[in-house]
Protein backbone atom coordinates (compact mmCIF):
# COMPACT_ATOMS: atom_id res chain seq x y z
CA UNK A 1 0.00 0.00 0.00
CA UNK A 2 1.20 3.52 -0.75
CA UNK A 3 1.65 5.10 2.70
CA UNK A 4 3.49 8.35 2.10
CA UNK A 5 2.07 11.52 3.62
CA UNK A 6 3.18 14.99 2.65
CA UNK A 7 2.08 18.15 4.35
CA UNK A 8 2.57 21.18 2.14
CA UNK A 9 2.27 24.43 4.04
CA UNK A 10 2.05 27.53 1.88
CA UNK A 11 1.18 31.20 2.37
CA UNK A 12 -2.54 31.69 1.74
CA UNK A 13 -2.35 35.21 0.33
CA UNK A 14 0.50 36.72 -1.65
CA UNK A 15 0.30 40.37 -2.64
CA UNK A 16 3.06 41.79 -4.80
CA UNK A 17 2.78 45.33 -6.11
CA UNK A 18 3.28 49.06 -5.80
CA UNK A 19 2.09 50.45 -2.46
CA UNK A 20 0.68 47.16 -1.12
CA UNK A 21 2.24 47.89 2.29
CA UNK A 22 -0.96 49.89 2.85
CA UNK A 23 -2.96 46.68 2.46
CA UNK A 24 -1.54 44.78 5.42
CA UNK A 25 -4.69 45.53 7.46
CA UNK A 26 -6.93 44.35 4.64
CA UNK A 27 -4.89 41.17 4.21
CA UNK A 28 -5.12 40.46 7.93
CA UNK A 29 -8.88 40.96 7.84
CA UNK A 30 -9.17 38.64 4.87
CA UNK A 31 -7.32 35.99 6.89
CA UNK A 32 -9.81 36.50 9.76
CA UNK A 33 -6.94 37.25 12.14
CA UNK A 34 -8.47 39.07 15.08
CA UNK A 35 -7.05 40.80 18.14
CA UNK A 36 -3.81 42.67 18.65
CA UNK A 37 -0.79 42.31 16.36
CA UNK A 38 2.82 42.59 17.40
CA UNK A 39 4.85 44.34 14.71
CA UNK A 40 8.33 42.79 14.60
CA UNK A 41 10.72 45.01 12.70
CA UNK A 42 14.26 46.41 12.66
CA UNK A 43 15.45 50.04 12.75
CA UNK A 44 15.57 51.00 9.04
CA UNK A 45 12.36 49.23 7.97
CA UNK A 46 10.63 50.73 11.02
CA UNK A 47 11.72 54.23 9.94
CA UNK A 48 10.69 53.59 6.36
CA UNK A 49 7.30 51.92 6.76
CA UNK A 50 6.56 51.22 10.45
CA UNK A 51 4.06 54.06 10.77
CA UNK A 52 2.26 53.06 7.57
CA UNK A 53 1.72 49.56 8.96
CA UNK A 54 0.76 50.74 12.46
CA UNK A 55 -1.78 53.17 10.98
CA UNK A 56 -3.78 50.19 9.69
CA UNK A 57 -4.49 48.77 13.16
CA UNK A 58 -6.46 50.22 16.04
CA UNK A 59 -4.22 48.65 18.61
CA UNK A 60 -0.75 47.38 17.81
CA UNK A 61 2.48 46.79 19.74
CA UNK A 62 5.95 47.03 18.21
CA UNK A 63 9.24 45.32 18.97
CA UNK A 64 12.53 45.92 17.21
CA UNK A 65 15.17 43.30 16.44
CA UNK A 66 18.68 44.69 16.39
CA UNK A 67 20.62 41.48 15.99
CA UNK A 68 19.51 38.04 14.82
CA UNK A 69 19.97 35.10 17.21
CA UNK A 70 18.03 32.82 19.54
CA UNK A 71 18.00 35.50 22.24
CA UNK A 72 16.16 37.78 19.78
CA UNK A 73 13.58 35.01 19.28
CA UNK A 74 13.13 34.84 23.07
CA UNK A 75 12.73 38.62 23.27
CA UNK A 76 10.04 38.60 20.57
CA UNK A 77 8.19 35.82 22.39
CA UNK A 78 8.32 37.85 25.61
CA UNK A 79 7.14 40.99 23.80
CA UNK A 80 4.24 39.07 22.22
CA UNK A 81 3.18 37.62 25.58
CA UNK A 82 3.48 41.00 27.32
CA UNK A 83 1.36 42.61 24.59
CA UNK A 84 -1.21 39.76 24.51
CA UNK A 85 -0.54 39.62 20.79
CA UNK A 86 -2.73 37.28 18.76
CA UNK A 87 -0.59 37.34 15.60
CA UNK A 88 2.71 38.78 14.39
CA UNK A 89 3.46 41.07 11.48
CA UNK A 90 7.12 41.02 10.40
CA UNK A 91 8.35 44.10 8.55
CA UNK A 92 11.88 44.24 7.16
CA UNK A 93 14.61 42.12 5.66
CA UNK A 94 15.46 38.52 6.55
CA UNK A 95 16.46 39.37 10.11
CA UNK A 96 13.10 40.46 11.61
CA UNK A 97 11.18 38.08 9.31
CA UNK A 98 13.14 34.99 10.37
CA UNK A 99 13.04 35.92 14.04
CA UNK A 100 9.27 36.56 13.87
CA UNK A 101 8.76 33.32 11.91
CA UNK A 102 10.41 31.25 14.58
CA UNK A 103 8.79 33.15 17.46
CA UNK A 104 5.33 32.79 15.86
CA UNK A 105 5.91 29.08 15.42
CA UNK A 106 6.89 28.64 19.07
CA UNK A 107 3.94 30.75 20.23
CA UNK A 108 1.54 28.87 17.94
CA UNK A 109 0.50 32.17 16.35
CA UNK A 110 0.13 33.11 12.70
CA UNK A 111 2.40 35.68 11.12
CA UNK A 112 2.37 37.90 8.08
CA UNK A 113 5.59 38.68 6.20
CA UNK A 114 6.04 42.21 4.88
CA UNK A 115 9.49 42.23 3.26
CA UNK A 116 11.15 45.59 2.66
CA UNK A 117 14.05 44.00 0.79
CA UNK A 118 14.10 41.26 -1.87
CA UNK A 119 17.29 39.89 -0.35
CA UNK A 120 16.66 36.09 -0.25
CA UNK A 121 13.92 33.48 -0.37
CA UNK A 122 13.66 33.20 3.44
CA UNK A 123 11.17 36.10 3.34
CA UNK A 124 8.59 33.58 2.06
CA UNK A 125 9.80 30.14 3.14
CA UNK A 126 8.94 27.80 5.99
CA UNK A 127 12.46 27.92 7.40
CA UNK A 128 14.27 30.26 9.73
CA UNK A 129 18.00 30.63 9.45
CA UNK A 130 19.22 31.78 12.84
CA UNK A 131 22.86 32.73 13.38
CA UNK A 132 24.21 31.78 16.81
CA UNK A 133 27.82 31.99 17.95
CA UNK A 134 29.98 30.72 15.14
CA UNK A 135 27.28 28.64 13.52
CA UNK A 136 23.89 28.96 11.87
CA UNK A 137 20.78 26.91 12.49
CA UNK A 138 18.24 26.18 9.78
CA UNK A 139 15.01 25.66 11.71
CA UNK A 140 11.68 24.47 10.30
CA UNK A 141 8.80 26.82 11.11
CA UNK A 142 5.41 27.48 9.60
CA UNK A 143 5.60 29.79 6.58
CA UNK A 144 3.83 33.17 6.70
CA UNK A 145 0.04 33.16 6.34
CA UNK A 146 0.43 36.05 3.91
CA UNK A 147 3.29 37.73 2.10
CA UNK A 148 2.85 41.40 1.26
CA UNK A 149 5.71 42.49 -0.97
CA UNK A 150 5.63 46.19 -1.78
CA UNK A 151 7.65 46.67 -4.95
CA UNK A 152 8.00 50.41 -4.32
CA UNK A 153 9.62 49.83 -0.91
CA UNK A 154 11.82 47.05 -2.24
CA UNK A 155 12.91 49.06 -5.26
CA UNK A 156 14.03 51.85 -2.93
CA UNK A 157 16.04 49.51 -0.70
CA UNK A 158 19.82 49.40 -1.20
CA UNK A 159 20.36 47.85 -4.63
CA UNK A 160 22.75 45.17 -3.36
CA UNK A 161 19.90 43.61 -1.37
CA UNK A 162 18.03 43.01 -4.65
CA UNK A 163 21.07 41.60 -6.44
CA UNK A 164 21.56 39.30 -3.42
CA UNK A 165 17.99 38.03 -3.82
CA UNK A 166 18.68 37.37 -7.53
CA UNK A 167 21.86 35.46 -6.73
CA UNK A 168 20.02 33.37 -4.11
CA UNK A 169 17.62 32.34 -6.89
CA UNK A 170 20.39 31.69 -9.44
CA UNK A 171 21.97 29.34 -6.88
CA UNK A 172 18.90 27.10 -7.24
CA UNK A 173 20.58 25.56 -10.31
CA UNK A 174 23.37 24.00 -8.27
CA UNK A 175 21.16 23.30 -5.24
CA UNK A 176 18.99 21.07 -7.45
CA UNK A 177 22.09 19.36 -8.90
CA UNK A 178 23.23 18.54 -5.36
CA UNK A 179 19.77 17.28 -4.49
CA UNK A 180 19.72 14.94 -7.51
CA UNK A 181 23.22 13.74 -6.69
CA UNK A 182 22.16 12.99 -3.10
CA UNK A 183 19.13 11.17 -4.38
CA UNK A 184 21.24 8.98 -6.67
CA UNK A 185 23.99 8.26 -4.17
CA UNK A 186 22.20 8.37 -0.82
CA UNK A 187 18.58 7.81 -1.74
CA UNK A 188 17.52 11.02 0.02
CA UNK A 189 13.90 12.05 -0.20
CA UNK A 190 13.37 13.94 -3.44
CA UNK A 191 10.52 15.72 -5.18
CA UNK A 192 10.76 16.14 -8.94
CA UNK A 193 7.98 18.73 -8.75
CA UNK A 194 9.87 20.88 -6.22
CA UNK A 195 13.14 20.45 -8.14
CA UNK A 196 11.53 21.45 -11.44
CA UNK A 197 9.83 24.47 -9.87
CA UNK A 198 13.10 25.59 -8.33
CA UNK A 199 14.98 25.27 -11.64
CA UNK A 200 12.21 26.98 -13.57
CA UNK A 201 12.32 29.87 -11.09
CA UNK A 202 16.04 30.36 -11.72
CA UNK A 203 15.46 30.06 -15.47
CA UNK A 204 12.76 32.73 -15.45
CA UNK A 205 14.91 35.10 -13.45
CA UNK A 206 17.84 34.68 -15.83
CA UNK A 207 15.53 35.08 -18.85
CA UNK A 208 14.27 38.35 -17.36
CA UNK A 209 17.72 39.66 -16.41
CA UNK A 210 17.18 42.66 -18.75
CA UNK A 211 14.39 43.97 -16.51
CA UNK A 212 16.56 43.73 -13.40
CA UNK A 213 18.15 47.14 -13.23
CA UNK A 214 18.74 49.63 -10.47
CA UNK A 215 16.01 52.25 -10.36
CA UNK A 216 13.53 50.04 -12.21
CA UNK A 217 10.62 49.00 -9.96
CA UNK A 218 9.94 46.08 -12.27
CA UNK A 219 13.13 44.51 -10.87
CA UNK A 220 11.53 44.20 -7.43
CA UNK A 221 8.49 42.63 -9.11
CA UNK A 222 10.51 40.02 -11.03
CA UNK A 223 12.66 39.16 -8.02
CA UNK A 224 9.77 39.00 -5.51
CA UNK A 225 7.85 36.61 -7.72
CA UNK A 226 10.95 34.42 -8.00
CA UNK A 227 11.47 34.47 -4.22
CA UNK A 228 7.85 33.44 -3.68
CA UNK A 229 8.19 30.61 -6.17
CA UNK A 230 11.43 29.39 -4.59
CA UNK A 231 9.81 29.50 -1.15
CA UNK A 232 6.93 27.42 -2.51
CA UNK A 233 9.42 24.86 -3.88
CA UNK A 234 10.91 24.53 -0.37
CA UNK A 235 7.43 24.14 1.11
CA UNK A 236 6.57 21.40 -1.37
CA UNK A 237 9.83 19.62 -0.56
CA UNK A 238 9.34 20.21 3.20
CA UNK A 239 13.05 21.01 3.09
CA UNK A 240 15.35 23.75 1.84
CA UNK A 241 16.94 21.19 -0.52
CA UNK A 242 15.54 22.72 -3.76
CA UNK A 243 17.21 26.04 -2.91
CA UNK A 244 20.17 25.09 -0.73
CA UNK A 245 23.03 22.81 -1.72
CA UNK A 246 26.81 22.97 -1.42
CA UNK A 247 26.87 26.64 -2.47
CA UNK A 248 24.83 27.37 0.68
CA UNK A 249 27.18 25.30 2.85
CA UNK A 250 30.05 27.38 1.44
CA UNK A 251 28.14 30.55 2.37
CA UNK A 252 27.32 29.28 5.86
CA UNK A 253 31.04 28.60 6.37
CA UNK A 254 31.90 32.11 5.15
CA UNK A 255 29.46 33.43 7.75
CA UNK A 256 31.53 31.67 10.41
CA UNK A 257 34.97 32.57 9.08
CA UNK A 258 34.25 36.12 7.93
CA UNK A 259 31.04 37.20 9.67
CA UNK A 260 29.22 40.09 8.04
CA UNK A 261 31.62 40.26 5.06
CA UNK A 262 28.96 39.85 2.39
CA UNK A 263 25.25 39.25 1.93
CA UNK A 264 23.87 35.71 1.96
CA UNK A 265 22.75 35.79 -1.68
CA UNK A 266 26.07 37.16 -2.91
CA UNK A 267 27.97 34.42 -1.10
CA UNK A 268 25.81 31.59 -2.42
CA UNK A 269 26.12 33.04 -5.95
CA UNK A 270 29.92 32.81 -5.86
CA UNK A 271 29.61 29.35 -4.28
CA UNK A 272 27.40 28.30 -7.20
CA UNK A 273 30.07 29.18 -9.78
CA UNK A 274 32.48 26.82 -8.04
CA UNK A 275 30.05 23.98 -7.32
CA UNK A 276 28.69 24.08 -10.89
CA UNK A 277 32.29 23.59 -12.07
CA UNK A 278 32.67 20.65 -9.67
CA UNK A 279 29.44 19.11 -11.00
CA UNK A 280 29.94 19.59 -14.72
CA UNK A 281 33.62 20.40 -15.32
CA UNK A 282 35.42 23.11 -17.23
CA UNK A 283 33.05 23.00 -20.21
CA UNK A 284 29.96 22.89 -18.02
CA UNK A 285 27.53 25.67 -17.16
CA UNK A 286 29.70 27.52 -14.63
CA UNK A 287 30.28 30.37 -17.13
CA UNK A 288 26.49 30.72 -17.58
CA UNK A 289 26.09 31.09 -13.82
CA UNK A 290 28.95 33.59 -13.62
CA UNK A 291 27.57 35.59 -16.56
CA UNK A 292 24.04 35.60 -15.10
CA UNK A 293 25.45 36.94 -11.81
CA UNK A 294 27.50 39.56 -13.67
CA UNK A 295 24.48 40.62 -15.72
CA UNK A 296 22.55 41.56 -12.59
CA UNK A 297 25.59 43.10 -10.90
CA UNK A 298 26.19 40.45 -8.22
CA UNK A 299 29.72 39.52 -7.10
CA UNK A 300 31.56 36.72 -8.92
CA UNK A 301 34.92 36.89 -7.12
CA UNK A 302 36.35 36.73 -3.60
CA UNK A 303 37.48 40.35 -3.92
CA UNK A 304 33.97 41.48 -4.87
CA UNK A 305 32.64 39.63 -1.83
CA UNK A 306 35.16 41.51 0.29
CA UNK A 307 36.99 38.40 1.48
CA UNK A 308 40.53 37.24 0.77
CA UNK A 309 41.39 34.23 -1.34
CA UNK A 310 42.45 32.07 1.63
CA UNK A 311 39.05 32.64 3.26
CA UNK A 312 37.30 31.29 0.16
CA UNK A 313 39.60 28.24 0.09
CA UNK A 314 38.99 27.59 3.80
CA UNK A 315 35.22 27.85 3.33
CA UNK A 316 35.33 25.45 0.37
CA UNK A 317 37.49 22.86 2.09
CA UNK A 318 35.44 22.89 5.31
CA UNK A 319 31.92 23.37 3.88
CA UNK A 320 31.08 19.67 4.30
CA UNK A 321 31.61 19.91 8.07
CA UNK A 322 28.76 22.31 8.72
CA UNK A 323 25.74 20.16 8.08
CA UNK A 324 24.73 16.59 7.40
CA UNK A 325 23.57 17.27 3.85
CA UNK A 326 25.03 15.24 1.00
CA UNK A 327 26.39 17.47 -1.78
CA UNK A 328 29.18 17.61 -4.33
CA UNK A 329 31.42 18.86 -1.50
CA UNK A 330 30.68 15.92 0.81
CA UNK A 331 33.80 14.04 1.71
CA UNK A 332 35.71 17.28 1.40
CA UNK A 333 37.60 18.92 -1.44
CA UNK A 334 41.38 19.08 -0.99
CA UNK A 335 43.09 22.44 -0.66
CA UNK A 336 44.92 21.95 -3.97
CA UNK A 337 41.71 21.10 -5.79
CA UNK A 338 39.86 24.01 -4.18
CA UNK A 339 42.59 26.43 -5.27
CA UNK A 340 42.55 25.04 -8.78
CA UNK A 341 38.79 25.30 -9.27
CA UNK A 342 38.58 28.72 -7.61
CA UNK A 343 41.40 29.99 -9.77
CA UNK A 344 40.12 28.42 -13.02
CA UNK A 345 36.71 30.02 -12.51
CA UNK A 346 38.27 33.38 -11.61
CA UNK A 347 36.79 33.37 -8.11
CA UNK A 348 40.29 33.88 -6.65
Ligand SMILES: NC(=O)C1=CN([C@@H]2O[C@H](COP(=O)(O)OP(=O)(O)OC[C@H]3O[C@@H](n4cnc5c(N)ncnc54)[C@H](OP(=O)(O)O)[C@@H]3O)[C@@H](O)[C@H]2O)C=CC1
Nearest residue numbers: 042043044068093094095116117119122127128129157264
Ligand atom coordinates in the same frame (compact mmCIF):
# COMPACT_ATOMS: atom_id res chain seq x y z
N1 LIG B 1 15.18 31.64 6.11
C1 LIG B 1 16.10 31.58 5.18
O1 LIG B 1 16.06 30.73 4.29
C2 LIG B 1 17.21 32.58 5.19
C3 LIG B 1 17.35 33.48 6.20
N2 LIG B 1 18.38 34.37 6.26
C4 LIG B 1 18.46 35.28 7.42
O2 LIG B 1 18.15 36.60 7.00
C5 LIG B 1 19.04 37.52 7.56
C6 LIG B 1 19.72 38.29 6.47
O3 LIG B 1 18.76 38.84 5.64
P1 LIG B 1 18.85 40.33 5.09
O4 LIG B 1 17.54 40.64 4.44
O5 LIG B 1 20.09 40.49 4.31
O6 LIG B 1 19.09 41.08 6.46
P2 LIG B 1 18.51 42.27 7.26
O7 LIG B 1 17.11 42.08 7.66
O8 LIG B 1 19.51 42.48 8.33
O9 LIG B 1 18.56 43.49 6.21
C7 LIG B 1 19.79 43.89 5.63
C8 LIG B 1 20.03 45.38 5.84
O10 LIG B 1 19.11 46.10 5.06
C9 LIG B 1 18.40 47.03 5.86
N3 LIG B 1 17.11 47.20 5.21
C10 LIG B 1 16.09 46.31 5.06
N4 LIG B 1 15.13 46.82 4.27
C11 LIG B 1 15.54 48.07 3.92
C12 LIG B 1 14.98 49.11 3.11
N5 LIG B 1 13.81 48.97 2.49
N6 LIG B 1 15.68 50.25 2.98
C13 LIG B 1 16.89 50.41 3.60
N7 LIG B 1 17.47 49.47 4.35
C14 LIG B 1 16.80 48.30 4.51
C15 LIG B 1 18.42 46.48 7.25
O11 LIG B 1 18.28 47.51 8.19
P3 LIG B 1 18.43 47.29 9.77
O12 LIG B 1 19.91 47.17 10.05
O13 LIG B 1 17.87 48.49 10.38
O14 LIG B 1 17.73 46.02 10.08
C16 LIG B 1 19.81 45.82 7.28
O15 LIG B 1 20.80 46.77 7.59
C17 LIG B 1 19.99 36.76 8.43
O16 LIG B 1 19.59 36.89 9.77
C18 LIG B 1 19.85 35.33 7.98
O17 LIG B 1 19.99 34.43 9.03
C19 LIG B 1 19.28 34.42 5.26
C20 LIG B 1 19.17 33.56 4.22
C21 LIG B 1 18.16 32.57 4.09
Ligand SMILES: O=C(CO)COP(=O)(O)O
Nearest residue numbers: 121129138240243244248
Ligand atom coordinates in the same frame (compact mmCIF):
# COMPACT_ATOMS: atom_id res chain seq x y z
O1 LIG C 1 18.91 30.11 2.15
C1 LIG C 1 18.15 29.18 1.99
C2 LIG C 1 17.53 28.91 0.68
O2 LIG C 1 17.84 29.90 -0.26
C3 LIG C 1 17.86 28.26 3.12
O3 LIG C 1 18.92 27.44 3.22
P1 LIG C 1 19.44 26.74 4.55
O4 LIG C 1 18.48 25.65 4.86
O5 LIG C 1 20.77 26.23 4.10
O6 LIG C 1 19.53 27.78 5.61
Ligand SMILES: [Zn+2]
Nearest residue numbers: 120121168268
Ligand atom coordinates in the same frame (compact mmCIF):
# COMPACT_ATOMS: atom_id res chain seq x y z
ZN1 LIG D 1 19.60 31.11 0.30
